[in-house]
Amino acid sequence: MLKIIRHVVRKLKYSILDLTPIILVVSFFQIVILQKPFPNLTEVLIGLVFVVFGLMLFIEGLEISLFPIGENLSFDLVKKGSLFWLLLFSFLLGFATTIAEPALIAVAKEAAEIAVQSNLIHADIESSYAFGLRLSVAIAVGLAILVGIWRIIKGWPVYYLIIGGYVLVIIITYFAPEEIIGIAYDAGGVTTSTITVPLVTALGVGLASAIEGRSPLTDGFGLIAFASLFPMIFVMCYGMLMF
Template sequence: MNIKIIEGLPGVLFDVALAVLPLLLFFLIFQIFFLKLPKEKVKTVIYGFIATFIGLSLFLHGVHIGFMPIGREMGKVLGELSYSWIIVPIGFVLGFVATIAEPAIKVLNKKIETVTSGDISQRAMLLTLSTGVGISIALSMLRILLDIPLLYFLIPGYTVVLILIFMSKKGFIEIAFDTGGVATGPMTVTFILSIAVGAASVIEGRDPLLDGFGMIALVALAPIISVLLFGLVFHRRKGSEQTAE
């Protein structure tokens, strides 16, 4: 067996255990004093904790030995090309695809569809979020190429958010800000951030720390705007349908 493959695995197991065990402890306390669920249900929940521990450990270990290194190398290669502008459309595609694969996004979209009784489908919300994140990644790559200050995106972006808040329904405002946090999940932060850092490290005059890591701020902002816009279109369309009836 290649020792390098399992290098760092004990540390990952320890970190995941620190994250999962407190949740398990709280569940057991609530089970004893409040919930009092049947034994079969408790067994199912414990199996879920075990599966979560194994899955998170394998995923995070794979990130450390695979996603992050290959992301940095891809960013370096793209940044050194004579036509380095190609990193902008590639950034959009990667952001779009990574959001579709993001586990937390799928969970959130399913909950939204359930709470709204199917009025807002998982597919519609997924396409909205994926497009928003894809655009934010493309803008991040453009910012690295042209050395544009991050505030030139954040200040206008949050100004738009504030305007949209006054135009949107309360439910969509809450959903929008939840998606802003969920979108910055492990797929985006590990793989695409590594590409941005790798590109910034080889482009002359760029600082990987300042230029690469600013991407997450845009990724957190873009879904808020896209969901608020989706909400405006959704309510206008629903209002038109009710008028037609």
């Protein structure tokens, strides 16, 4: 019991340290720059306590659940010796974690509403336009994870793909409709979601650990940066079709 309490206290301490810079910045601007007291200070403090405990539980959940799941699945699929199932799992993992991402749903809905207000699309297709945005981003992330896993298997340096991806983004930006470029660049940030990052990272590390001659440090990481490129490309291509 004492060991559990010490573990919880240590995790709480880490959570508080992680949130301290944010608290200091907000407090500085509220008190020194704006020179106003915090509105609803009691509610703010209660919410801060919930955030600290929530962050602690979230990180603990990643460590004891999501990371081991991703590593074990990739390791077992390699032992099974089926490249097809490994690549299919990689695609479906990226697709599933992205299509249900709340931030992407909100961004797609907002983009569709603004497109209707700007007379870029008809109000009748607002919902289908928003779903099309979500679908294009989800497919993009799924394909990016698939290609990233193929990179680890082949041993290609990750910077080759990242540099090539950014060159492609720049080229497509020149041809893409102006109305979609900002949305496309924001869509790249969906890969930093709270579910996609730990699962994809664990998948890459587990795969690199399972393949002889691969380093988990140099080969296992980099999937997230690479996956951020594909949504930009796919959304701009989606905009070319729509506009």
